[in-house]
Amino acid sequence: MPVMTYREALRTAMADEMERDESVVLLGEDIGIYGGTHLVTDGLIDRFGPKRVIDTPIAEGGFTGAAIGMAMGGMRPIVEMMTWNFSFQAVDQIIQNAAKVRYFSGGQVSVPMVIRGPNGGGVQLSAQHTHSLEGFYGHFPGLKVVSPVTPHDAKGMMLSAIRDPNPVIFLEAGALYGTKGEVPEGEFLVPFGEARVAREGTDVTLIAYGRQVNMLLRVAQTLEGEGISAEVIDLRSIRPFDEKTIIESVRKTHRAVVVQEQWRWFSVASEVAAIIQEQAFDELDAPVARVSGAEVPAPYARNLEQAAFPSEIQIATAVRRVMYRGV
Amino acid sequence: MATIRSRSKKSEADVPPVAGSGGNGVGPEELPVDTDTLLDYYRQMLTIRLFEEAAQTAFRKGKIGGYLHLYIGQEALATGFLHEYQTGDRIITAYRDHAHALLLGATPRAVMAELFGKGTGLVKGKGGSMHLFDVQNGLWGGYGIVGGHIPLGVGLAYAEAYQKTGGIVQLYFGDGAIHNGAFHEAANLAGLWGRDGMCPCLFILENNKYGMGTSVERATAMTDLSAKFDSYGIEHEDVDGMDLVTVLETARRAVARVRETGKPYAIEAITYRISPHGAADFLERYRSKEEVAEARKRDPINLLEQRLLEAGAVDEQQLAEIRREARAVVDDAVKFAEESPEPPIDELYTDVYADSAYATDSPVG
Ligand SMILES: Cc1ncc(C[n+]2csc(CCOP(=O)(O)OP(=O)(O)O)c2C)c(N)n1
Numbered sequence: 001m002p003v004m005t006y007r008e009a010l011r012t013a014m015a016d017e018m019e020r021d022e023s024v025v026l027l028g029e030d031i032g033i034y035g036g037t038h039l040v041t042d043g044l045i046d047r048f049g050p051k052r053v054i055d056t057p058i059a060e061g062g063f064t065g066a067a068i069g070m071a072m073g074g075m076r077p078i079v080e081m082m083t084w085n086f087s088f089q090a091v092d093q094i095i096q097n098a099a100k101v102r103y104f105s106g107g108q109v110s111v112p113m114v115i116r117g118p119n120g121g122g123v124q125l126s127a128q129h130t131h132s133l134e135g136f137y138g139h140f141p142g143l144k145v146v147s148p149v150t151p152h153d154a155k156g157m158m159l160s161a162i163r164d165p166n167p168v169i170f171l172e173a174g175a176l177y178g179t180k181g182e183v184p185e186g187e188f189l190v191p192f193g194e195a196r197v198a199r200e201g202t203d204v205t206l207i208a209y210g211r212q213v214n215m216l217l218r219v220a221q222t223l224e225g226e227g228i229s230a231e232v233i234d235l236r237s238i239r240p241f242d243e244k245t246i247i248e249s250v251r252k253t254h255r256a257v258v259v260q261e262q263w264r265w266f267s268v269a270s271e272v273a274a275i276i277q278e279q280a281f282d283e284l285d286a287p288v289a290r291v292s293g294a295e296v297p298a299p300y301a302r303n304l305e306q307a308a309f310p311s312e313i314q315i316a317t318a319v320r321r322v323m324y325r326g327v
Numbered sequence: 328m329a330t331i332r333s334r335s336k337k338s339e340a341d342v343p344p345v346a347g348s349g350g351n352g353v354g355p356e357e358l359p360v361d362t363d364t365l366l367d368y369y370r371q372m373l374t375i376r377l378f379e380e381a382a383q384t385a386f387r388k389g390k391i392g393g394y395l396h397l398y399i400g401q402e403a404l405a406t407g408f409l410h411e412y413q414t415g416d417r418i419i420t421a422y423r424d425h426a427h428a429l430l431l432g433a434t435p436r437a438v439m440a441e442l443f444g445k446g447t448g449l450v451k452g453k454g455g456s457m458h459l460f461d462v463q464n465g466l467w468g469g470y471g472i473v474g475g476h477i478p479l480g481v482g483l484a485y486a487e488a489y490q491k492t493g494g495i496v497q498l499y500f501g502d503g504a505i506h507n508g509a510f511h512e513a514a515n516l517a518g519l520w521g522r523d524g525m526c527p528c529l530f531i532l533e534n535n536k537y538g539m540g541t542s543v544e545r546a547t548a549m550t551d552l553s554a555k556f557d558s559y560g561i562e563h564e565d566v567d568g569m570d571l572v573t574v575l576e577t578a579r580r581a582v583a584r585v586r587e588t589g590k591p592y593a594i595e596a597i598t599y600r601i602s603p604h605g606a607a608d609f610l611e612r613y614r615s616k617e618e619v620a621e622a623r624k625r626d627p628i629n630l631l632e633q634r635l636l637e638a639g640a641v642d643e644q645q646l647a648e649i650r651r652e653a654r655a656v657v658d659d660a661v662k663f664a665e666e667s668p669e670p671p672i673d674e675l676y677t678d679v680y681a682d683s684a685y686a687t688d689s690p691v692g
Pocket residue numbers: 029058060082086089423471472473474500501502503504505535537538539600604
């Protein structure tokens with residue numbers, strides 16, 4: 001299997017679909033001549049020309065709205081948010097139009113589009129440039145929301161996203177664009193709503209998505225030395241959500257720790273914890289633990305930023321607590 | 328600690344006289360401000376330049392994180408307009424904000440420490456390069472979302488008028504930002520409120536030719552940017568932003584006009600970003616080396632130096648002394664930033680609420 005970066009996996013998926021389907025176009029800031037701020041779209045303007053790789057002015061609301069119109073009219077636009085932090089300027093378009101127009105037109109129109117870009121923090125971009133928006137976008141019916149962590153899933157889920165007849169919020173692991181992994185050639189679709197068991201274990205279920213999955217794998221390794229066998233689940237898809245895989249795992253381990261970079265209140269982890277207690281209350285040997293970002297706007301200084309995000313130490317501590325190991 | 332502000336801080340009485348109509352007409356023999364003042368501006372601009380270069384170096388060494396946007400090439404602009412700052416005015420800009428902070432009186436130490444993410448920084452290491460605030464000296468930020476601060480500036484101006492402070496707002500934004508909906512919505516309000524004298528806001532459009540890699544021509548079919556203000560009933564003029572003398576003359580008139588009328592007014596300052604968009608930006612595919620070299624010929628600091636030399640206002644030895652002095656200020660700032668402690672970890676939870684002591688929240692549930 002070929003090895004490629006997360007960035008290349010995304011680019012390959014988009015290029016393959018553009019090759020296959022002429023209705024697929026890209027829009028965004030500096031995605032063409034500049035090459036893309038994170039080089040995800042690098043070279044695509046040379047291959048597909050400026051009519052299909054459209055450099056836009058800095059007007060997220062405007063070009064996202066235009067792309068929604070394109071989708072309603074039968075195209076399949078992919079919009080790049082240079083980073084998801086700027087999508088707040090387009091929130092009105094995304095929520096009031098993309099997510100709802102099918103409903104309030106009585107099913108007469110649909111919006112097959114992808115909005116994609118880097119999400120999450122970890123590189124000292126401070127308050128306005130650091131957000132994890134899974135919970136936020138996951139809140140709205142009408143949107144699909146996914147967050148792949150491996151290059152394999154980046155490609156497979158991007159292919160699914162482009163073909164999906166709904167607006168898809170595609171949250172990329174911004175800190176991982178350069179990470180490499182095996183990616184199958186050609187067409188393979190990773191369906192939405194299916195979590196991935198990233199590591200099997202028997203004592204505790206660790207649940208995350210995006211770059212926290214990698215942390216969980218490292219923590220699981222550490223815990224193995226203490227005789228704790230941890231199962232790691234990568235949610236991949238936030239809406240739709242795979243309840244089955246999680247409940248099956250908890251029935252086996254009887255304990256769960258959910259980890260996320262986003263704030264805890266009204267978050268994905270809160271939802272996961274609620275789902276587990278609703279569906280597997282009698283199976284639980286300990287309350288479900290959540291490890292989340294600190295309830296502050298993201299700080300700038302390196303030490304403060306590190307303190308604001310879940311650490312491996314915090315995660316391991318949470319695991320020992322649900323295991324009732326001396327903490 | 329020392330700031331870089333004018334040493335002879337002007338009082339109403341000794342405002343230096345402005346002669347000529349700026350631009351072409353002003354020959355070396357008729358400099359519009361006295362030469363001591365001009366030399367002082369030269370020192371400030373040079374200090375800003377060296378400050379930015381030092382920040383760039385520190386960034387490449389990994390001492391500064393996040394984004395770092397430099398003002399190299401645009402120094403004459405903020406220097407000229409902020410010369411008109413009076414106590415009570417409010418200055419607001421985007422993320423290319425170091426010069427504005429320094430000119431308004433933040434110490435180079437505090438600004439550099441902020442870039443280094445230190446507790447001694449201008450905003451205690453909590454904002455970084457893009458979010459410089461120094462409210463007591465008139466700087467109201469420092470914003471990272473292109474166009475997002477423009478409505479704030481218009482609201483600040485309304486408040487100035489409502490409270491009858493006599494202050495005005497200087498609202499800086501880029502050629503890229505003018506295409507953002509936030510600009511258009513805010514400009515419309517400014518025009519409207521200004522009819523009643525309720526919006527003393529000077530829009531300063533810093534047209535440095537690019538928004539990141541997208542030139543003005545590639546961002547709009549109507550490239551006469553200042554004419555966009557016509558849509559909102561805001562009068563405007565252009566200025567050569569590379570020539571401090573011209574900027575000073577224009578700033579004098581424009582600020583006075585806004586102060587007197589309570590109406591918005593707009594300046595399109597034609598300038599050029601000599602530095603890359605951000606300090607991490609090595610690939611400059613969107614412009615040629617020749618174009619940058621051409622622009623460097625009108626480097627605002629060199630232009631001013633030439634003027635001063637030609638007017639016989641300064642000699643090489645004095646210039647060397649000013650350079651040495653500016654270098655020392657910047658070196659001191661870097662040393663200070665380097666030696667300063669990180670913010671105490673307790674700072675993580677402060678400043679979230681204005682009424683303080685909400686119980687903090689453990690990130691572990
Ligand atoms: C809403 C938004 N979109 C995109 C960005 C990324 N970005 C940062 S600066 C910039 C270019 C802005 O250009 P301009 O307004 O001309 O200001 P300049 O950088 O030239 O000073 C872009 C696209 C952002 N910060 N905010």
